Amino acid sequence: MSASSLDTFVSALDTQDVPCERTTRSSFVETLETHIRGPTVGVPLGDLGVELSETDVTVDPTPAQLKAAHTGVTPASFAIADYGSVVIPDSSDGAELVSLFVNRHVVVVEAEDIVPEMEAAFARFGEQFRTHLDSGIIATGPSATADMGDLVFGAHGPKEVHVIILEPTDE
Amino acid sequence: MSDAEELRHLMATEGDAISLNTKGFNRGRYDSVSRLDDYDELKDKARAIKEDAIERLPELIDQLEETIAENGGTLYIADDEDDANEYIREVVADREAERVVKSKSMTSEEIEVNEALEADGVEVVETDLGEWVLQVADEAPSHIVAPAIHKSRDAIAELFNERFDLDEPLETAEELTQFAREQLGELIEDAQVGMTGANFVTADTGTMALVTSEGNARKTVAATDTQIAVAGVEKVVPTVEDMQPFVELIGRSGTGQDITAYLSLLTPPVGTPNVDFGDDETPLSELDADRDFHLVLIDNGRMAMREDDDLRETLYCIRCSACSNSCANFQQVGGHAFGGETYSGGIATGWEAGIEGLDTAAEFNDLCTGCSRCVDACPVKIDIPWINTVVRDRINGEKEGQFDFLVDGLTPDEEDTSPSLQKRFFGNFETVAKVGSALAPASNWLANTTVSRQAMQRVLGVDARRELPKFTRETLVEWFADRETAVRNPDRRAVLYPDLYTNHVQVERGKAAVRVLEALNIDVVVPKVASSGRAPLSQGMVSTARDHAERVSAALLPHIEDGRDVVVIEPSDLAMFHREYKRLLDQSTHESLAGNSYEVMEYVYGLLENGASVDILTPAMGERVAYHSHCQQRTLGLEGHTTAVLERCGYDVLTSDVECCGMAGSFGYKSDYYDVSVAVGNDLRDQFTDADASDRTVVASGTSCLEQLDDLLERPTRHPIQLLAGDRR
Ligand code: SF4
Numbered sequence: 001m002s003a004s005s006l007d008t009f010v011s012a013l014d015t016q017d018v019p020c021e022r023t024t025r026s027s028f029v030e031t032l033e034t035h036i037r038g039p040t041v042g043v044p045l046g047d048l049g050v051e052l053s054e055t056d057v058t059v060d061p062t063p064a065q066l067k068a069a070h071t072g073v074t075p076a077s078f079a080i081a082d083y084g085s086v087v088i089p090d091s092s093d094g095a096e097l098v099s100l101f102v103n104r105h106v107v108v109v110e111a112e113d114i115v116p117e118m119e120a121a122f123a124r125f126g127e128q129f130r131t132h133l134d135s136g137i138i139a140t141g142p143s144a145t146a147d148m149g150d151l152v153f154g155a156h157g158p159k160e161v162h163v164i165i166l167e168p169t170d171e
Numbered sequence: 172m173s174d175a176e177e178l179r180h181l182m183a184t185e186g187d188a189i190s191l192n193t194k195g196f197n198r199g200r201y202d203s204v205s206r207l208d209d210y211d212e213l214k215d216k217a218r219a220i221k222e223d224a225i226e227r228l229p230e231l232i233d234q235l236e237e238t239i240a241e242n243g244g245t246l247y248i249a250d251d252e253d254d255a256n257e258y259i260r261e262v263v264a265d266r267e268a269e270r271v272v273k274s275k276s277m278t279s280e281e282i283e284v285n286e287a288l289e290a291d292g293v294e295v296v297e298t299d300l301g302e303w304v305l306q307v308a309d310e311a312p313s314h315i316v317a318p319a320i321h322k323s324r325d326a327i328a329e330l331f332n333e334r335f336d337l338d339e340p341l342e343t344a345e346e347l348t349q350f351a352r353e354q355l356g357e358l359i360e361d362a363q364v365g366m367t368g369a370n371f372v373t374a375d376t377g378t379m380a381l382v383t384s385e386g387n388a389r390k391t392v393a394a395t396d397t398q399i400a401v402a403g404v405e406k407v408v409p410t411v412e413d414m415q416p417f418v419e420l421i422g423r424s425g426t427g428q429d430i431t432a433y434l435s436l437l438t439p440p441v442g443t444p445n446v447d448f449g450d451d452e453t454p455l456s457e458l459d460a461d462r463d464f465h466l467v468l469i470d471n472g473r474m475a476m477r478e479d480d481d482l483r484e485t486l487y488c489i490r491c492s493a494c495s496n497s498c499a500n501f502q503q504v505g506g507h508a509f510g511g512e513t514y515s516g517g518i519a520t521g522w523e524a525g526i527e528g529l530d531t532a533a534e535f536n537d538l539c540t541g542c543s544r545c546v547d548a549c550p551v552k553i554d555i556p557w558i559n560t561v562v563r564d565r566i567n568g569e570k571e572g573q574f575d576f577l578v579d580g581l582t583p584d585e586e587d588t589s590p591s592l593q594k595r596f597f598g599n600f601e602t603v604a605k606v607g608s609a610l611a612p613a614s615n616w617l618a619n620t621t622v623s624r625q626a627m628q629r630v631l632g633v634d635a636r637r638e639l640p641k642f643t644r645e646t647l648v649e650w651f652a653d654r655e656t657a658v659r660n661p662d663r664r665a666v667l668y669p670d671l672y673t674n675h676v677q678v679e680r681g682k683a684a685v686r687v688l689e690a691l692n693i694d695v696v697v698p699k700v701a702s703s704g705r706a707p708l709s710q711g712m713v714s715t716a717r718d719h720a721e722r723v724s725a726a727l728l729p730h731i732e733d734g735r736d737v738v739v740i741e742p743s744d745l746a747m748f749h750r751e752y753k754r755l756l757d758q759s760t761h762e763s764l765a766g767n768s769y770e771v772m773e774y775v776y777g778l779l780e781n782g783a784s785v786d787i788l789t790p791a792m793g794e795r796v797a798y799h800s801h802c803q804q805r806t807l808g809l810e811g812h813t814t815a816v817l818e819r820c821g822y823d824v825l826t827s828d829v830e831c832c833g834m835a836g837s838f839g840y841k842s843d844y845y846d847v848s849v850a851v852g853n854d855l856r857d858q859f860t861d862a863d864a865s866d867r868t869v870v871a872s873g874t875s876c877l878e879q880l881d882d883l884l885e886r887p888t889r890h891p892i893q894l895l896a897g898d899r900r
Contacts, residue, residue, distance in 0.1 A: 043455075063458075064451030067360075083430050094455030096443045100389055122415040125436060129376040129411050133242055135441050138418075138434040143386040146192075146426075147301035147317065148351070149324025150344035155300060156352055157386030157433070 005081040005114045006165070012084025013163055016141040020163040022111070028166065029054050035106050035162045038070025043093045045075050048110055048166060060093065072102035072158075076109040080121045083140055086163065087121070090135035099139070105158040107139075111167045174843040181508045182850055185313070185321035189505035192320045196496040197830070199427015200548065206429070207419075217416040218551045221487035224408045225477060231374040231407045232468065238377040244439055244464035248404070251471050256287035259399055262465050263293055266397045268363035274381070274388035275299035276368025277315055277490060278469055279401045281513040281526065284366070296358045298387035300351050307334055313506035315515060316425045316492040321505050355387070360448050365395035369402040370489065371417060372466065375410045379466070381435040382421055389435055393443050397463040400439070404468045405486040411436075417489055420550040424493040439464035476525040481561040485521030487551040494518050494545035494555055499831035499851045500538050509538045517545045521558040524565070533566045537844070540835030541709055542802035543746065557754060563711025567594065590712055593632045597837040598707035598715060604675040607642035615641045634845035638882060640676040647674045647681035651697035661694035662783070665774070666730040670741040671702040672874040680889070683896035684740055684771050691775065691783050696735070700726040703744040708751060709836050720747070720755040724764050737768040740890065742873050743836065745770050746803035770804060771892055772872070776812040779819060789897030791821035797864045798891065799827040799855060799880065801873030802835070813872065813891050820895065825864055829854040832871070834879035848879070856883040870894060
């Protein structure tokens with residue numbers, strides 16, 4: 001990641017009206033709490049070096065808890081700066097479900113994991129898919145539709161997306 | 172209903188919503204692609220990937236079959252609709268599914284899988300909100316990306332309020348969406364089978380891309396344990412990396428979004444846990460992801476299209492809808508008129524001809540006027556007008572001509588097929604014009620009597636409301652032959668191409684061109700040359716057009732070899748030389764003609780750039796003009812030269828910002844299409860009669876644009892070269 005990718009990403013989110021916050025690992029819990037509303041479920045963020053255990057988030061929920069939740073917290077595998085997109089993994093802990101079956105999706109991405117553009121993103125997908133047969137969702141802003149005569153957010157998926165960027169502590 | 176009535180009906184009922192939405196998408200496309208630095212490179216890359224993939228398709232399909240089997244899924248290649256449906260019904264029956272939830276896919280519309288499953292007693296639910304609206308209304312899609320584009324918010328509210336037992340009537344888009352989300356959410360959560368399309372499938376990993384905004388495709392896959400993906404065989408690309416240019420182009424080209432909200436790259440069977448939403452004991456991580464995946468790739472005529480030199484390009488289509496949105500006729504009538512059994516808009520002719528047959532394609536193919544506005548819009552650079560022309564030619568071949576004896580004298584064409592009498596009349600307009608000039612002014616008087624207008628309407632389908640061109644007694648070529656040139660030491664030498672209209676009808680613009688060029692010290696000749704073949708080509712008479720192309724090149728090439736530039740006034744003819752002659756002539760003839768031909772204002776611009784003094788031209792002192800360029804001229808990137816020249820001469824120029832004037836040659840003359848043509852033209856009229864334009868002198872480059880503007884406006888119109896000529900003799 002270069003500093004410019006981070007800036008590009010932040011401004012792309014801004015043009016989509018997606019709230020975004022930069023934080024460090026030590027301030028993460030505090031930052032997260034301002035972004036969650038209502039019953040909240042999440043998947044573990046251990047790979048990112050932060051824990052949800054000190055928060056009100058129900059980690060690894062049951063399907064019924066997921067259905068009742070308002071907010072869902074998941075990691076992003078990486079982000080694409082110029083489009084302001086985050087990549088949701090399709091993992092066995094249910095990140096795909098938690099990011100989709102809620103009204104508000106809070107997604108956490110590491111600043112190191114922001115690639116500049118689509119070409120870099122697809123280079124990464126190519127390598128990853130060929131070795132692990134993975135899937136990924138490039139998500140840009142909330143779910144949307146214009147089918148009912150006007151642009152409406154929250155068609156089938158979340159109405160709102162919030163992005164939290166984890167920056168290295170020693171800066 | 173006659174075609175004209177049917178079109179009028181659709182314009183009255185669906186036209187407003189379609190027009191509002193397609194124009195919005197189209198403006199969005201212009202905005203979005205203008206923000207790309209490498210738009211053209213992306214298009215070239217996308218085109219190259221498709222060319223290669225279709226070339227190697229059998230090999231890629233074999234590779235994909237192996238990949239999917241290794242991944243734990245099944246690939247089934249279906250020959251046709253029945254074959255596909257039979258396979259899908261079996262999968263659904265094996266799963267003992269009662270409900271299939273579907274995310275939007277044109278290919279599943281193509282095979283009418285809903286009907287097949289419903290016959291087995293399976294409930295099929297469309298989860299895309301637009302598609303669901305149509306399911307509730309029991310209507311067919313009218314647009315390949317936004318299927319319910321023809322329905323306004325009010326119409327949807329009315330539909331829901333009527334069909335569902337509601338406590339409170341629904342009104343806003345927000346309320347309607349929320350209602351649909353709730354209804355569909357329940358249905359999705361306890362369905363057994365999820366059916367999706369696939370925008371692209373990669374042979375290396377078996378990854379499929381689903382381009383969506385709503386999230387219904389994701390839910391459809393995540394909430395069911397059996398996924399059936401249905402796609403045409405042409406969707407296979409070699410590698411994951413190959414999807415990149417498409418991903419960047421598809422949303423921009425279609426709805427004008429930089430990217431759609433969700434781009435799912437799924438390598439099924441996906442690893443997401445399988446949930447039962449009633450389960451309040453097992454955490455997600457402990458659930459397994461036992462899933463079944465079937466990819467059904469459908470041939471249905473596509474492999475034969477691959478072998479067809481003219482239809483092959485259709486397979487490059489990524490179904491983005493840019494061709495529909497940019498089409499002025501589509502903007503008025505929508506896909507219920509401009510479409511076949513499944514596909515709609517410009518490229519639908521290719522699809523329907525390939526998968527359904529010529530009969531289906533014939534029903535709407537005439538709505539393509541060949542204006543070529545879609546060519547630049549298409550992210551894979553498909554020559555859509557050419558496909559429409561070829562299909563029109565093949566349709567002509569299927570019909571028996573009934574009145575051939577009547578027109579044989581007037582129609583010395585090269586067709587072995589039998590285009591309709593109307594098509595032969597317009598296709599052989601060169602002969603009509605020759606006779607018209609020879610007999611003018613009597614011919615003009617005769618053509619305009621009530622009796623002849625009624626006869627023309629009855630026999631030829633020429634709408635009596637449209638004013639006919641007036642032939643001049645003296646053609647441009649005759650005028651020029653009697654004239655002494657004043658240029659002694661010319662800077663360059665040119666041959667002015669006397670197109671059909673300039674030669675017989677708009678002779679004044681031809682004279683003006685000669686005068687301006689001579690004033691700029693160009694030695695000009697105006698020889699007798701055949702008409703370009705644009706007229707027969709528009710009627711799908713390809714062999715006649717080829718015959719014209721050969722005669723034109725035979726007449727012009729010696730001049731080119733002699734060092735002359737070819738200057739063309741009529742943009743649709745210049746476009747023939749540049750674009751269509753590529754298909755009609757051998758490569759070197761085409762290159763030499765195209766490489767040496769210039770639009771007249773482009774030529775003047777070039778002369779000014781190369782040192783000619785603008786003072787020679789008639790100065791304007793800020794005179795205000797409203798300028799409408801020509802569709803094909805804009806596709807060739809030549810709109811700006813006229814504006815630049817006029818501005819240098821001191822004009823205050825306002826340019827039109829509509830896609831098209833709505834006339835496009837013969838189209839606006841035909842009774843069936845007259846109303847559509849005028850409806851398209853209304854946008855142009857509105858712009859040129861509003862406060863900023865109503866006092867401006869109107870100029871337009873194309874013959875048909877001038878004729879349309881003459882009909883729409885009360886002011887006289889001219890070609891821009893006539894402004895430059897001033898009162899030069
Ligand atoms: S032909 Fe081109 S513009 Fe039309 S839908 Fe296909 S890809 Fe898009």
